[in-house]
Amino acid sequence: MNRFLIGLLVIMTLASCGKQQKTVSDTASAETTSKTQYLDVDVATFQQMMASKPGIVLDVRTPGEFAQGKIAQAINIDITRPSFASKAQKLDVKRPIYVYCHVGSRSSFAMKQMQNLGFTRIYNLKGGLSAWRQAGLQVE
Numbered sequence: 001m002n003r004f005l006i007g008l009l010v011i012m013t014l015a016s017c018g019k020q021q022k023t024v025s026d027t028a029s030a031e032t033t034s035k036t037q038y039l040d041v042d043v044a045t046f047q048q049m050m051a052s053k054p055g056i057v058l059d060v061r062t063p064g065e066f067a068q069g070k071i072a073q074a075i076n077i078d079i080t081r082p083s084f085a086s087k088a089q090k091l092d093v094k095r096p097i098y099v100y101c102h103v104g105s106r107s108s109f110a111m112k113q114m115q116n117l118g119f120t121r122i123y124n125l126k127g128g129l130s131a132w133r134q135a136g137l138q139v140e
Contacts, residue, residue, distance in 0.1 A: 036120040038111055043135045046098060046125045055096030055121070060084075060110040061129075065102060069139040071132060074100075079110045085117060093119050100125035100132070 041049065050057065059070050060079035070076070077087045079101070088110075091097065097119055101107040104126050111122045125132065133139060 038115055038122050040108065040124045040126045042126050043131050043137065046123060047137065049096070049123055050098050053096050055098055056091055058097055058099045060099060060101050060107050069129070071100065071129070072138065072140055079106045085113060088114055089117055096121040096123065098123050098125070101128045103130050104128040
C-alpha cells in the first residue's frame with residue numbers, strides 16, 4: 001500500500017511540474033512575441049522594410065565574399081569567425097537588423113545567435129544575396 005501511495009505521489013508531482021512549466025513557457029512565449037520579431041523575409045519585403053524602418057544591414061559572409069559585392073551600407077561580421085558574438089554585441093540592439101549571406105543559411109544561423117545576444121528585431125533575407133541579385137537589385 002505504501003508503494004502505491006508513494007508512486008501516486010511521484011506521478012502527481014511530475015504531472016503538476018509539467019503543467020506549471022508549460023504555463024511559464026506559454027507566458028514567456030506570448031511576451032516574447034509581442035516585443036520581438038525574428039523573421040525570414042523575401043527580397044521585396046526586405047527592401048521595403050530597410051526603406052521604411054532604417055536599421056543596420058549586416059552581411060555575415062566572409063570578408064572575401066563581402067569584397068566581391070554587398071548591399072548598400074552593409075557592414076560585415078563573418079559568422080564563421082569565433083569573434084562573431086563579441087563584434088555583434090557592439091551593434092545597437094534597439095535598431096532593426098537586416099541580415100543576409102550568400103543564400104540564407106548562414107544568416108539564419110546568425111539570426112539565432114543574435115537572438116541570444118538580446119537583439120529584438122532581426123530580419124533574415126531568404127535566398128540571401130543570390131536572391132537579391134536575381135531580383136535585379138543593385139550590389140556595390
